[in-house]
Amino acid sequence: MGIFVFLPLILPLTALPIARLAEQHLHPRTAARLLTGLAAILGLCSTLCLVLLGVVGTAQIPGNPLPDAWADPEVREVVPYDEAVGAASIAALLAVVLAVAVAGWRHRRVASGARRALAALPGSADVVVLPDDAPYAYAVPGRPGRIAVSTGMLACLDADEQDALIAHERAHLSGRHHRYLLVVRLAAAVNPFLRPLREAVSFSAERWADEEAAQAVGDRRLTARAVGRAALAGPSAVPVGLAGFAAPGPVPRRIAALLAPGPGLRGWPPAHSRTGLAALVAAVGTTVSAVSSLNACVALLLVLHVLPMNPLG
Amino acid sequence: MTQGVEGADQGRRRGQGELEAALFRVLGRAGAPVTAAWVQENFDGELAYSTVITILSRLHEKGAVTRVRDGRSYLWTPAADGAGLAALRMRRVLDREADRDAVLASFVTALSPHDEQLIRSLLAGTEPAGTDRAGAEPAEADLTGREG
Numbered sequence: 519m520g521i522f523v524f525l526p527l528i529l530p531l532t533a534l535p536i537a538r539l540a541e542q543h544l545h546p547r548t549a550a551r552l553l554t555g556l557a558a559i560l561g562l563c564s565t566l567c568l569v570l571l572g573v574v575g576t577a578q579i580p581g582n583p584l585p586d587a588w589a590d591p592e593v594r595e596v597v598p599y600d601e602a603v604g605a606a607s608i609a610a611l612l613a614v615v616l617a618v619a620v621a622g623w624r625h626r627r628v629a630s631g632a633r634r635a636l637a638a639l640p641g642s643a644d645v646v647v648l649p650d651d652a653p654y655a656y657a658v659p660g661r662p663g664r665i666a667v668s669t670g671m672l673a674c675l676d677a678d679e680q681d682a683l684i685a686h687e688r689a690h691l692s693g694r695h696h697r698y699l700l701v702v703r704l705a706a707a708v709n710p711f712l713r714p715l716r717e718a719v720s721f722s723a724e725r726w727a728d729e730e731a732a733q734a735v736g737d738r739r740l741t742a743r744a745v746g747r748a749a750l751a752g753p754s755a756v757p758v759g760l761a762g763f764a765a766p767g768p769v770p771r772r773i774a775a776l777l778a779p780g781p782g783l784r785g786w787p788p789a790h791s792r793t794g795l796a797a798l799v800a801a802v803g804t805t806v807s808a809v810s811s812l813n814a815c816v817a818l819l820l821v822l823h824v825l826p827m828n829p830l831g
Numbered sequence: 832m833t834q835g836v837e838g839a840d841q842g843r844r845r846g847q848g849e850l851e852a853a854l855f856r857v858l859g860r861a862g863a864p865v866t867a868a869w870v871q872e873n874f875d876g877e878l879a880y881s882t883v884i885t886i887l888s889r890l891h892e893k894g895a896v897t898r899v900r901d902g903r904s905y906l907w908t909p910a911a912d913g914a915g916l917a918a919l920r921m922r923r924v925l926d927r928e929a930d931r932d933a934v935l936a937s938f939v940t941a942l943s944p945h946d947e948q949l950i951r952s953l954l955a956g957t958e959p960a961g962t963d964r965a966g967a968e969p970a971e972a973d974l975t976g977r978e979g
Contacts, residue, residue: 625934628928628934629934629935631924632924634920636921638917639914639917648914648917649893649918650918650922654937656935683938687938696934699934700934742954742957743954752941752942767942768940769950770949773950777956
């Protein structure tokens with residue numbers, strides 16, 4: 519098992535270059551799927567590795583669930599263990615379980631709260647206009663999902679732009695983007711190194727819905743205008759740090775992408791380009807992460823199965 | 832990144848949304864059309880009469896309550912119509928949950944002043960009537976410059 523069991527904890531870092539470059543070079547649909555998949559695998563492997571470290575490291579503590587034979591010196595020589603690392607892993611594992619539970623619970627609370635709010639409206643219309651001056655538009659997941667748009671939001675868009683907005687929200691619902699958001703959220707709770715993936719996926723989901731909306735209304739500039747007008751009508755934030763050096767936020771990047779030719783025209787980057795290299799790094803990192811946690815897992819299972827039959831105990 | 836600002840703004844809006852919801856509940860308990868003075872008396876806390884009127888009027892604008900004139904004042908009732916009520920409930924969820932945008936995929940997120948500037952110059956070229964693209968150049972240069 520050795521050092522390899524630590525790898526899945528830090529290998530999520532290999533996904534960062536692709537998270538950064540996916541925005542510029544991949545179709546947002548591909549980016550969202552790829553990055554969510556990466557986040558899920560890397561998150562699972564990292565948790566598995568914590569479990570293994572915890573189990574092996576605390577094998578000496580009385581009351582642990584392992585066979586007594588684990589405490590024997592012969593076995594301890596075969597299975598590398600470190601009590602401090604084991605205890606730290608257990609603490610980290612508890613923190614991870616708590617973080618995942620809290621993230622999942624909060625996600626559920628928001629979604630079900632919004633669903634219940636809309637339940638006050640009878641009928642089965644999928645677009646619900648709510649009388650409220652605050653400009654907002656949300657896709658509320660459910661069976662079926664519904665779109666909640668405030669009158670304040672509709673007021674700042676013309677009829678064509680409203681169509682683009684509704685098409686954007688419909689794309690969120692039909693593409694089940696909420697699931698991607700939940701997966702990356704849980705992954706980020708499992709391992710903080712996966713947080714940049716979460717941001718990248720939520721941006722990709724918006725871009726994906728923008729592209730679908732542009733296709734539905736047949737006008738990229740119109741869609742760009744709808745996004746821009748809606749954003750300008752919404753709340754503004756005071757910048758942190760020097761405004762002149764601030765990187766553009768997600769909304770200007772979405773508008774710029776809509777004003778550029780469609781993402782399908784660019785194609786998959788060649789392997790020797792920066793994106794190709796980043797994709798390769800991410801693929802290798804994920805594979806190594808999966809293989810090393812699988813390897814450690816198999817080693818542990820083998821020991822567990824062999825020991826009870828061993829004359830050592 | 833914009834946590835502090837959003838937090839302060841949310842606190843203010845939360846107060847408003849909570850008050851609206853509280854007065855709405857008082858109206859619901861009345862069981863019959865009541866005056867603003869009755870609402871003020873039965874509200875669990877201290878509220879100026881003018882505040883009660885303001886909030887009731889806001890609820891009325893949103894379609895959550897209806898009112899009928901009774902002499903010199905109004906009698907207020909919760910609206911049977913669902914849209915106002917749904918808006919009120921939705922607003923409470925949005926005001927209370929800091930991570931709503933992460934769950935519900937908000938159409939747009941808060942902008943920094945720098946973003947606003949960028950968007951204005953990007954949009955300058957998209958107006959159906961206007962053909963002025965000059966404003967868009969610096970913004971695009973700025974965006975592509977980020978790639979490195």
